[in-house]
Amino acid sequence: MRALTYENNLALREIPQPKRQAGESLVRISMAGICNTDIELTRGYMRFTGVPGHEFTGIVEESDTPALLKQRVVGEINIGCKKCSYCLQGLERHCPARSVVGILNRQGAFAEYISLPDRNLHRIPSTVGEKQAVFVEPLAAALEILEQVRIEPAARVAIIGDGKLALLVLQVLRPIGCQVWLFGKHSSKVRIAERFGAITASDGEKFDVVVEASGHTDGLAAAIGMCRPRGVLVLKSTYAGHVEYNPAKVVIDELTIVGSRCGPFEPAIRKLAESQVDVTPLISKVFRFHEAVEAFDYAQQEGVLKVLLNFETVTR
Amino acid sequence: MRALTYENNLALREIPQPKRQAGESLVRISMAGICNTDIELTRGYMRFTGVPGHEFTGIVEESDTPALLKQRVVGEINIGCKKCSYCLQGLERHCPARSVVGILNRQGAFAEYISLPDRNLHRIPSTVGEKQAVFVEPLAAALEILEQVRIEPAARVAIIGDGKLALLVLQVLRPIGCQVWLFGKHSSKVRIAERFGAITASDGEKFDVVVEASGHTDGLAAAIGMCRPRGVLVLKSTYAGHVEYNPAKVVIDELTIVGSRCGPFEPAIRKLAESQVDVTPLISKVFRFHEAVEAFDYAQQEGVLKVLLNFETVTR
Numbered sequence: 001m002r003a004l005t006y007e008n009n010l011a012l013r014e015i016p017q018p019k020r021q022a023g024e025s026l027v028r029i030s031m032a033g034i035c036n037t038d039i040e041l042t043r044g045y046m047r048f049t050g051v052p053g054h055e056f057t058g059i060v061e062e063s064d065t066p067a068l069l070k071q072r073v074v075g076e077i078n079i080g081c082k083k084c085s086y087c088l089q090g091l092e093r094h095c096p097a098r099s100v101v102g103i104l105n106r107q108g109a110f111a112e113y114i115s116l117p118d119r120n121l122h123r124i125p126s127t128v129g130e131k132q133a134v135f136v137e138p139l140a141a142a143l144e145i146l147e148q149v150r151i152e153p154a155a156r157v158a159i160i161g162d163g164k165l166a167l168l169v170l171q172v173l174r175p176i177g178c179q180v181w182l183f184g185k186h187s188s189k190v191r192i193a194e195r196f197g198a199i200t201a202s203d204g205e206k207f208d209v210v211v212e213a214s215g216h217t218d219g220l221a222a223a224i225g226m227c228r229p230r231g232v233l234v235l236k237s238t239y240a241g242h243v244e245y246n247p248a249k250v251v252i253d254e255l256t257i258v259g260s261r262c263g264p265f266e267p268a269i270r271k272l273a274e275s276q277v278d279v280t281p282l283i284s285k286v287f288r289f290h291e292a293v294e295a296f297d298y299a300q301q302e303g304v305l306k307v308l309l310n311f312e313t314v315t316r
Numbered sequence: 317m318r319a320l321t322y323e324n325n326l327a328l329r330e331i332p333q334p335k336r337q338a339g340e341s342l343v344r345i346s347m348a349g350i351c352n353t354d355i356e357l358t359r360g361y362m363r364f365t366g367v368p369g370h371e372f373t374g375i376v377e378e379s380d381t382p383a384l385l386k387q388r389v390v391g392e393i394n395i396g397c398k399k400c401s402y403c404l405q406g407l408e409r410h411c412p413a414r415s416v417v418g419i420l421n422r423q424g425a426f427a428e429y430i431s432l433p434d435r436n437l438h439r440i441p442s443t444v445g446e447k448q449a450v451f452v453e454p455l456a457a458a459l460e461i462l463e464q465v466r467i468e469p470a471a472r473v474a475i476i477g478d479g480k481l482a483l484l485v486l487q488v489l490r491p492i493g494c495q496v497w498l499f500g501k502h503s504s505k506v507r508i509a510e511r512f513g514a515i516t517a518s519d520g521e522k523f524d525v526v527v528e529a530s531g532h533t534d535g536l537a538a539a540i541g542m543c544r545p546r547g548v549l550v551l552k553s554t555y556a557g558h559v560e561y562n563p564a565k566v567v568i569d570e571l572t573i574v575g576s577r578c579g580p581f582e583p584a585i586r587k588l589a590e591s592q593v594d595v596t597p598l599i600s601k602v603f604r605f606h607e608a609v610e611a612f613d614y615a616q617q618e619g620v621l622k623v624l625l626n627f628e629t630v631t632r
Contacts, residue, residue, distance in 0.1 A: 045564070086545065094545035094569065148570065220563060229402065229410035238567050244560040247536060248361070250575035251554050253410065254464065257573040259566035 003051045003111035004292040006042055012292060015051070018107055018115040025063035025118050027073060032056040032109045033134040034299045034307045036163060036215045037238060038102070042296070045240040046103060053110035054102040057124060057133035058311075065118045074136040075109075076120040076265055077101040093262045110292060110309065122265045128272045131286070131308055135168070135279045136268045142168040143271075144263030145234050146176075151209055153177035158207040159198070160223055161214035162189035164282055164306045165236060169211050170196050171277045181207070186303045192281045207231060217241040229253040234260050282306045319367045319427035320608040322358055328608060331367070334423055334431040341379035341434050343389060348372040348425045349450040350615045350623045352479060352531045353554060354418070358612070361556040362419060369425035370418040373440060373449035374627075381434050390452040391425075392436040392581055393417040409578045426608060426625065438581045444588045447602070447624055451484070451595045452584045458484040459587075460579030461550050462492075467525055469493035474523040475514070476539055477530035478505035480598055480622050481552060485527050486512050487593045497523070502619045508597045523547060533557040545569040550576050598622050 001017045004010060020026045033055035041048040054077045060068045080087040080095030087095050101116070102108020124133045142165060151157060155178045159166050162184020173180050174197050182198035184190045190200050206228035212219045213236040220243050223233050233255055250257065271277045286308045287295035299307040317333045320326060336342045349371035357364040370393045376384045396403040396411030403411050417432070418424020440449045458481060467473060471494040475482050478500020489496050490513050498514035500506045506516050522544035528535045529552040536559050539549050549571055566573065587593045602624045603611035615623040 091546070096545070229412070230407070235563055235567050238564045240562075242560050242562050244558050246556075246558050247551055247575070248554045250573065251551050251577055252575070254575045254577055256575070257566065259563070259568070259570045259572070261567055261570055 001112040002289070003107075004053070005051050007049045010042060010293050010296055012290065015111070017113050020062055020115045023064070023117055023119075024115045025060045025065065025068050025073075025121060026113055026115050027058040027075065027121070028061050028113055029056050029058040029109055029111065029311045030072075031058075031130045031134050031311065032309045033138070034296060034309070035138065036165070039296070039300055040215075040239050041103070043240045045238065048103065050102075051108040051111050052102045053108035054100070055134050055137045056109035056114070057130060057136075058114070060121070061113075063118065068118060068121060068123075072124045072133070073121040074124055074133055074265065074269070075101065075114070075116045076122070076262075077103070077137065078262060079106060079117055079120065110289075112311065122269060124269065125273050128269065131283060132272050132279055134308060135277075135282070135306075136265055136272065137262075138165055139168050139172070139268040139271065139277060139279075140263035140265050141165065141236070141261065142172045142263065143267050144260050145169065145211065145236075146172065147263060148258050148260055149209065149232055149234060151176055151178060155179075155208040156205065157181065157209045157211070158183065158226055159211045159213060160219050160226070161212070161216075161237075162186055162193060163213065163215060166211075166213040167192060167196065167282055167305070168277065168279075169213055169236070170198050172271075173211075175276070188303050189305065195281070196278075209234065212237055215239060217243050221245045224249055224255065227253065227255050229255075231255055233257045236260055279306075283308060286310050317428040318605070319423075320369070321367050323365045326358060326609050326612055328606065331427070333429050336378055336431045339380070339433055339435075340431045341376045341381065341384050341389075341437060343374040343391065343430050343432060343437070344377050345372050345374040345425055345428060345430060345627050346388075347374075347446045347450050347627065348625045349454070350612060350625070351454065352481070355612070355616055356531075356555050357419070359556045361554065364419065366418075367424040367427050368418045369427070370416070371450050371453045372425035372430070373446060373452075374430070376437070377429075379434065384434060384437060384439075388440045388449070389437040390440055390449055390581065390585070391417065391430070391432045392438070392578075393419070393453065394578060395422060395433055395436065426605075428627065438585060440585065441589050444585065447599060448588050448595055450624060451593075451598070451622075452581055452588065453578075454481055455484050455488070455584040455587065455593060455595075456579035456581050457481065457552070457577065458488045458579065459583050460576050461485065461527065461552075462488065463579060464574050464576055465525065465548055465550060467492055467494060471495075471524040472521065473497070473525045473527070474499065474542055475527045475529060476535050476542070477528070477532075477553075478502055478509060479529065479531060482527075482529040483508060483512065483598055483621070484593065484595075485529055485552070486514050488587075489527075491592070504619050505621065511597070512594075525550065528553055531555060533559050537561045540565055540571065543569065543571050545571075547571055549573045552576055595622075599624060602626050
């Protein structure tokens with residue numbers, strides 16, 4: 001099958017189709033999304049080689065579970081050992097022996113086929129379009145914040161960053177009733193944030209909660225500076241680079257920093273099915289899969305939001 | 317009066333006796349302790365100049381409050397504006413306009429006299445000795461951890477550092493019933509920790525809670541490495557230097573980092589009065605106040621714990 005692979009460079013290469021293991025389903029990818037993490041992987045993050053891609057939807061072509069056959073699905077990306085204390089607690093995404101689709105020891109979704117454990121798959125209702133379904137994974141990551149941190153309706157919340165994840169976080173937090181500021185560098189993206197109800201001008205006051213979703217190494221120090229004493233800082237960005245700062249302000253102001261990664265899929269699917277979240281303005285361009293390298297270049301251009309790869313045109 | 321002051325160097329100098337403001341009491345210092353923060357101040361932390369010192373006990377010599385006159389007291393070190401939202405919530409120690417004894421815009425305790433608002437003073441029962449009373453402030457800082465973080469009796473807790481604060485944190489956490497590991501570099505201090513019930517050999521497992529109290533810039537990265545997924549890291553150290561690290565592990569493992577500073581005085585006084593905490597092994601040496609510069613040098617030597625300054629011999 002054809003796959004986009006990274007080994008020193010990104011290229012479309014022929015690789016063997018994945019072998020479906022017991023308890024797994026073979027999914028033919030129909031649409032996939034390029035995440036900032038994918039771009040960071042090509043910059044050295046995780047010392048990654050292989051097939052990236054972890055935002056996708058597709059059709060189950062082979063499965064031992066009849067209810068999954070021919071169904072449109074999305075897939076959770078962490079595959080745990082099912083034996084350790086994390087897996088037994090339902091925290092498979094923190095299994096120390098896990099593989100992660102397209103990130104760690106597991107083939108990603110920028111390929112014609114992927115094989116995943118049945119338990120990782122979630123059926124997508126017909127009310128959720130193909131392009132929308134690709135957003136289940138990042139939307140779940142946005143919802144993860146609410147699994148970790150209690151945000152009060154009267155809270156002053158700031159989001160640093162105006163990228164895809166930042167705009168999803170904004171849409172997840174606004175329905176709490178809180179005021180949400182969003183600080184970004186791209187006027188076109190900031191305008192989208194304003195349409196979603198973000199305040200984009202600072203009033204000089206500090207924030208109860210600051211979400212760092214800028215994807216830049218200077219985001220952490222900026223977030224610390226914006227947090228009120230005893231405030232909460234949610235860290236969403238992962239990148240290849242190091243940050244340098246003095247943690248004294250974290251101690252003096254008794255800040256709480258919460259790292260936040262993958263989240264729950266079912267609420268994300270519900271929110272998309274009920275149109276509680278609008279991802280349409282977040283889609284910059286849809287490329288065909290054979291243009292994947294070009295799509296990666298495009299995704300890194302200034303002002304670009306989500307770039308999708310459409311596999312429907314792949315000749316089989 | 318005589319005071320130990322820092323301006324380019326530490327020296328005993330003659331400075332004016334503080335003028336007692338309305339609502340304040342004048343305290344004649346009888347005993348004071350040298351904290352790592354004092355040492356960091358002489359290394360550039362906070363760009364400090366003036367009289368350091370924030371761990372002390374003394375006798376009230378002048379006050380408008382009769383109940384305080386002639387009493388032995390300790391003093392909380394944060395003085396807020398009493399008007400802002402933090403002060404009104406009882407969080408005067410986070411008042412953005414606060415001064416901090418011996419650290420920020422306020423004369424410290426390494427002087428014959430200090431003037432403090434009556435509300436900052438706590439009477440010390442006769443069952444608490446003079447040297448013990450100096451430990452109220454750092455013991456309150458250790459107790460602050462329990463005001464911020466719920467630590468379960470079944471938790472695996474690690475303390476990084478074997479200094480004064482680390483050994484107080486150990487004594488505060490052990491009564492919860494949890495297992496506490498302590499990782500230090502000085503065999504004499506590690507032996508004291510063992511006497512207080514610490515486990516000092518790693519079993520290779522990660523920890524639910526890691527308290528970083530090493531006072532070193534490499535402590536944060538070490539603490540992150542020791543924390544289990546979804547674990548809690550309590551940051552206690554403040555220092556002049558910067559740290560450099562990649563926050564990706566904080567995000568991937570969804571760690572929570574909690575900065576922790578000053579704590580509640582009354583429980584600290586209770587614990588000392590009831591001998592729940594033993595500070596005697598933590599006292600390395602008592603210097604007379606006129607030897608304060610020498611005492612600072614001594615406090616920075618390898619293996620030294622708390623160094624006290626005794627003011628009783630000061631000629632008046």
